[in-house]
Amino acid sequence: MKKIAILGSTGSIGNSTLSICESFPDRYKPIALAAGRNIEAALAQAIRWRPKLISMATEELADTLRTRLRAGGITCVEVVHGTEGTVQVATLPEVDFVVSAIVGVAGLEATYAAVCAGKTIGLANKECLVAAGELIIAAARERNVALLPIDSEHNAIHQCMRGGTAAEVKQIWLTASGGPFRSTPLKDFSNITPQQALKHPTWVMGQRITIDSATMMNKGFEVIEACRLFNLPPAQVQVTVHPQSTVHSLVEFVDGSILAQISVTDMRLPILYALAYPERVAVAEKDRLTFDLKTLSQLDFSQPDFNRFPCLRLAYEAAEAGGKAPIALNAADEIAVAAFLEGRIAFMDIPRTIEQVLQVTTGPRPASIVEVLEADLAARQAAREVIATQFAPVSH
Numbered sequence: 577m578k579k580i581a582i583l584g585s586t587g588s589i590g591n592s593t594l595s596i597c598e599s600f601p602d603r604y605k606p607i608a609l610a611a612g613r614n615i616e617a618a619l620a621q622a623i624r625w626r627p628k629l630i631s632m633a634t635e636e637l638a639d640t641l642r643t644r645l646r647a648g649g650i651t652c653v654e655v656v657h658g659t660e661g662t663v664q665v666a667t668l669p670e671v672d673f674v675v676s677a678i679v680g681v682a683g684l685e686a687t688y689a690a691v692c693a694g695k696t697i698g699l700a701n702k703e704c705l706v707a708a709g710e711l712i713i714a715a716a717r718e719r720n721v722a723l724l725p726i727d728s729e730h731n732a733i734h735q736c737m738r739g740g741t742a743a744e745v746k747q748i749w750l751t752a753s754g755g756p757f758r759s760t761p762l763k764d765f766s767n768i769t770p771q772q773a774l775k776h777p778t779w780v781m782g783q784r785i786t787i788d789s790a791t792m793m794n795k796g797f798e799v800i801e802a803c804r805l806f807n808l809p810p811a812q813v814q815v816t817v818h819p820q821s822t823v824h825s826l827v828e829f830v831d832g833s834i835l836a837q838i839s840v841t842d843m844r845l846p847i848l849y850a851l852a853y854p855e856r857v858a859v860a861e862k863d864r865l866t867f868d869l870k871t872l873s874q875l876d877f878s879q880p881d882f883n884r885f886p887c888l889r890l891a892y893e894a895a896e897a898g899g900k901a902p903i904a905l906n907a908a909d910e911i912a913v914a915a916f917l918e919g920r921i922a923f924m925d926i927p928r929t930i931e932q933v934l935q936v937t938t939g940p941r942p943a944s945i946v947e948v949l950e951a952d953l954a955a956r957q958a959a960r961e962v963i964a965t966q967f968a969p970v971s972h
């Protein structure tokens with residue numbers, strides 16, 4: 577029985593992880609949960625799973641949850657809050673495995689603390705690798721901690737890497753769906769609404785990553801995530817547009833062989849792979865995770881268009897620049913995506929904001945998580961200023 581902590585339990589990945597725990601009750605038991613603001617979902621999870629510990633984003637929310645649990649006669653669940661609460665969840669001594677799935681840099685401190693506490697990590701939160709990848713990887717190496725990617729592409733690469741040694745890898749290919757605007761002409765990008773951008777063609781995910789997929793910043797983050805996880809320079813991490821999202825990524829070896837991983841578009845599969853690693857667990861027919869090859873009629877691959885998707889170019893540039901650039905890339909994107917969803921800026925103002933923040937970002941790579949968070953705050957402030965002074969709200 578593996579005892580699991582889930583950071584971001586009320587989100588898309590959090591719920592998929594709990595669904596795996598439902599399917600394999602003899603193998604995986606969630607004993608610590610960290611939610612954000614969704615009190616109803618957190619309450620339902622606390623009632624269903626009776627975790628030892630549950631965290632909410634604020635003290636007020638934690639008080640409400642505690643009161644409602646007690647009113648229902650549940651006193652065995654300890655309720656904590658804030659960043660400190662997420663760190664407590666991530667480092668609870670009984671926990672063997674931490675699923676890191678809080679969205680954004682809000683998940684960084686808990687993820688880092690889990691690594692430092694020697695927990696095995698199932699990593700969905702790519703933003704913490706973008707912002708602080710070197711520190712997280714170094715801490716994991718020092719403690720011999722396994723960082724198992726849940727992000728579907730990196731999970732696919734992890735599986736393909738079992739077919740050769742790191743020295744035998746020529747390059748890796750991350751597949752990108754291309755998002756909802758894969759074929760939209762550039763002239764129409766100025767009219768894109770949040771509603772349109774939230775319609776991902778192949779995956780159902782949280783709002784931030786869905787908008788990031790629409791701008792292709794998600795793929796940019798994934799390039800940096802791959803560089804960190806697999807110790808490769810950006811030049812050895814390629815992106816290919818594959819609208820079917822059937823091949824989740826590929827590894828090209830020096831002899832010319834290319835290994836690919838194919839499966840259904842369901843995040844329960846990479847989550848299960850990470851939880852079970854190095855074993856593989858047999859999945860029941862009713863769980864619908866197996867791939868029906870008869871449905872495979874067409875696989876398309878093409879070059880990404882850096883003109884229509886400048887976020888992808890900005891991410892490669894930030895990866896090459898290093899220093900504080902990746903931190904600013906993520907922080908500015910986080911602010912710009914929120915502004916777009918609130919109708920304060922247009923779709924193409926997202927890359928414009930990020931580009932301007934990157935232009936004023938200088939300085940060496942931070943040596944600690946505290947310094948990463950300082951650089952993150954500075955880039956957020958710069959992004960807010962760009963948005964307040966240069967862009968007008970949009971009426972769709």
Ligand SMILES: NC(=O)C1=CN([C@@H]2O[C@H](COP(=O)(O)OP(=O)(O)OC[C@H]3O[C@@H](n4cnc5c(N)ncnc54)[C@H](OP(=O)(O)O)[C@@H]3O)[C@@H](O)[C@H]2O)C=CC1
Nearest residue numbers: 584586587588589611612613614678679682700701781782
């Ligand atoms: N969804 C997917 O298929 C994939 C997701 N990922 C990555 O996984 C991560 C999660 O994505 P996804 O599940 O889609 O996102 P969601 O928006 O669905 O969920 C985000 C989770 O983070 C919690 N959260 C947000 N802010 C805080 C905070 N300050 N403190 C504590 N918890 C917080 C939310 O809580 P609440 O809802 O209670 O406010 C929620 O549980 C992201 O980094 C994403 O890039 C990677 C690959 C695929």
Ligand SMILES: CC(=O)[C@@H](O)[C@H](O)COP(=O)(O)O
Nearest residue numbers: 727728752753754755789794
């Ligand atoms: C499921 C997953 O891993 C997402 O990151 C997904 O890949 C997003 O799709 P895009 O390829 O459109 O960014």
Ligand SMILES: [Mn+2]
Nearest residue numbers: 727728729798
């Ligand atoms: Mn992905």
